Amino acid sequence: MSELDLQQLLDWGRNHARWLVITGAGCSTEVGIPDYRDADGQxxxxxxxxxxxxxxxxxxxxxxxxxxxxxxxxxxxARPGAAHGALAQLEQQGRIELLLTQNVDGLHSVAGSREVLDLHGRIDTxxxxxxxxxxxxxxxxxxxxxxxxxxxxxxxxxxxxxxxxxxxxxxxxxxxxxxxxxxxxxxxxxxVFFGESVPRERVQAGLDAVARCDGVLIAGSSLMVYSGFRFAEAAARQGKSLVAINRGRTRADALLDFKQARDVGQALTELARQV
Incomplete structure (x- = not known):
């Protein structure tokens, strides 16, 4: 991770007190759980x-x-990796309003995050x-x-x-x-299977967190599925700052202040250590 990229990420983190973090498969690929999409979101x-x-x-x-x-x-x-551990640490530091994950593996909770919204449910049940x-x-x-x-x-x-x-x-x-x-x-x-609706109360909990947060950090997600993208849309309508750490294209690219195509675990670890 270059010094310039790290400084950009640290400046954003320091200028935005409370974040909504939206995570996807990129947080779990490092621990051996495959993802669905390539770098172009296909x-x-x-x-x-x-x-x-x-x-x-x-x-x-x-x-x-x-x-x-x-x-x-x-x-x-599967056990939590660097991204999961860093996000749990950032929550302990008081930075995270809500961790909204599209993953179903439950690893954010295992890593110690408490304010977790499992948007698509949990595969362990x-x-x-x-x-x-x-x-x-x-x-x-x-x-x-x-x-x-x-x-x-x-x-x-x-x-x-x-x-x-x-x-x-x-x-x-x-x-x-x-x-x-x-x-x-x-x-x-x-x-939540494809063709099934996300429960309304989960959607509302995510939208409420958008309203409360100071900025949105997208970590390891292309947001190609609308169930996750809707929160980026809502944040943009409210004038909230959006940034992403993701290898490849995201559906929210046009809404972002910046994007870093970096290893999400490494980037989040540095953010937790220095912000």
């Missing part, structure tokens, strides 16, 4: 399963949970679509392994959000348990 892989397909097609659900069972090996063992009861994803993992031992030894490369690149298999025999509480309900990860 998809690097097929789009994830939609909410409508998951609820409406049993074979889609079997395929999803088979891949998730293998992908949990990475997601379930599953919810019954019938009775509404929530269960730990780790518990479901044991149920999946017990019912599908022949799948446990398969290899599949890690994919974003706890998925795995498992293809060319007959998923029709993969067994997916029902809700252990009500005995019949369909289990879904407690995350």
């Amino acid at each position: 998809w690097k892989r097929p789009q994830p399963v939609t909410y409508q397909a998951f609820l409406g097609d049993e074979l889609v659900r079997r395929r999803y949970w088979a891949r998730s069972m293998l992908g949990w090996r990475v997601m379930g063992q 599953v919810r019954c679509m019938d009775c509404g009861r929530r269960h730990a994803r780790a518990e479901l993992q044991q149920m999946l392994l017990a019912r599908n031992p022949e799948w446990a030894g398969l290899y599949a490369a890690a994919a974003p959000d706890g998925d795995a690149d498992l293809e060319h298999r007959d998923f029709s025999g993969f067994e997916v348990p029902a809700c252990p509480h009500c005995g019949t309900g369909l289990l879904k990860p407690d995350v």
Whole structure:
């Protein structure tokens, strides 16, 4: 990180007392969790399963949970990296009004951040679509392994959000348990799927933080999905300063005071150490 870039970032941090921080996949790639998009903001892989397909097609659900069972090996063992640690430190220093993350890995909370809004939910929890009861994803993992031992030894490369690149298999025999509480309900990860709306109260909490903050820092996100971009739009309408640390294009580029195409963990670490 050049001295000029560091000084620019430090000056911004010192001139803006309280920040809304919006984070994305770039904060977690360094700990082995893949991202969806390339430096130009384009998809690097097929789009994830939609909410409508998951609820409406049993074979889609079997395929999803088979891949998730293998992908949990990475997601379930992931630990916070430099970006997560630096943001927790910045919160302790009184700099962060709210940390709004588009990630579902929960690593900001594990790192010690307290004012976290998990905009798209958490992958470490599953919810019954019938009775509404929530269960730990780790518990479901044991149920999946017990019912599908022949799948446990398969290899599949890690994919974003706890998925795995498992293809060319007959998923029709993969067994997916029902809700252990009500005995019949369909289990879904407690995350917002594509085609599903972010809960209204989360959106309002983010907009309220935009109104309270002095500036917005975008860290490791292209903001290509509107659910996150809306907060940058709202900040710009209110005349708030927006800056970004992100390798590649963001949807908010035209709204930014500046952008640094730097390693987000390194940049945030220096910001926490010197601001």
